[in-house]
Amino acid sequence: MLSNITVILQVPEIKALLFKAGIMKTWQEEQIQSLLNCDSATDLFERIQLLAHELGFDYCAYGIRMPLPISAPKTEMFNNYPSGWQASYKAKNYLAIDPTIALGNQTTLPFIWSDKLFSSARDLWEDARAHGLEHGWVQSCRDAQGISGMLTLARSGEKLLTSELRAKTSELSWLAQTAHFGMSRCLTAKMLPEAGMTLSSREIEVLRWTAEGKTSSEVADILRIAERTVNFHINNAMVKLNANNKTAAAIRAAVLGLLY
Missing domain, CATH: 1.10.10.10 (Winged helix-like DNA-binding domain superfamily/Winged helix DNA-binding domain)
Structure with a gap:
């Protein structure tokens, strides 16, 4: 039987990230195993939060969307945002106008929060910043079964500089891919039994x-x-x-x- 570490290394996107430029450090090895040892999506998200903190982010969110039903795809959301922001986001139906979701549906390339990104949703942007969500990094993933996911890492205070993003690109993208792999493994059987x-x-x-x-x-x-x-x-x-x-x-x- 293949070990967990062998299984995940057979995922092309993750394998490519880990071995790019000789990257297969102790940090990644340990975190792969810690993520794959999680038996539930809740436990997995707790691990993702810890890794996000190690990478310099106070908050994280992960959303997964199944491809079916086509008219109303099943979704599941996890986040550790301030409770006030969660309540405001829901009450004001920001989900319908959130530009990060719109862009995440169009590309799997990572992007960061900016005034330009939120130009069409100024109220949302100002409200988020008022709750301490000032700087964010986002990356979406899609797999062969049509399952899509989006990881958002955010913080207040210190701005995301190009130098930091360049230094952490491999770890951030690795975390997005691994989070998607793990969440899909935990949730697909329940949310999309047809996939089996x-x-x-x-x-x-x-x-x-x-x-x-x-x-x-x-x-x-x-x-x-x-x-x-x-x-x-x-x-x-x-x-x-x-x-x-x-x-x-x-x-x-x-x-x-x-x-x-």
Whole structure:
């Protein structure tokens, strides 16, 4: 059986970060193991908070979003922000206008808080700063199953200088990637049980053509099998993916990366 450390090193993004420029220091080795020893998302977030503090940040937040349902994706949020800010954020529905979320949905490159970033949400920006959230660093992650996550590290007082960011780039990006890997491991089974399903090669084949808009009859002709056989495989896939019809099954399979 592979050890936890071996498993995480098989994640390309994390492996690349750890070994870039010969980086595989004791700090990373110890923290990989400490994160992977967490059995729950709550415990994992507590560890992330400690690592964030080691990197010079007082506050951190992690949000994970499943790709399904498409109309209202399931999300889970963790943060240690001041209670006053949490209450204000919720009461004023800042989630709907938060530019960090909008930008995080568009890129997986890290970015920092700035006046320009919050130009479209001045009230939110001023309110956050009034609660001690003055300087922040953000990075999003997405995996092959379409699960996305966003790590935010923040602090008051000392500004984030280019020299500090340059010195901590590897550690910050490593933490974002590892946090996403760990949170996905802890939460996916509960939030997205379909992600654990496996499709047969024939189910994948018929769903690919279904996703292209082909009817069962057309798929049967293309694959040179009986139409009832096509429908048999489609029905099996619908059950596995908890889909009400074949179109929904094809969409779910595509979103989860099962058709590649």
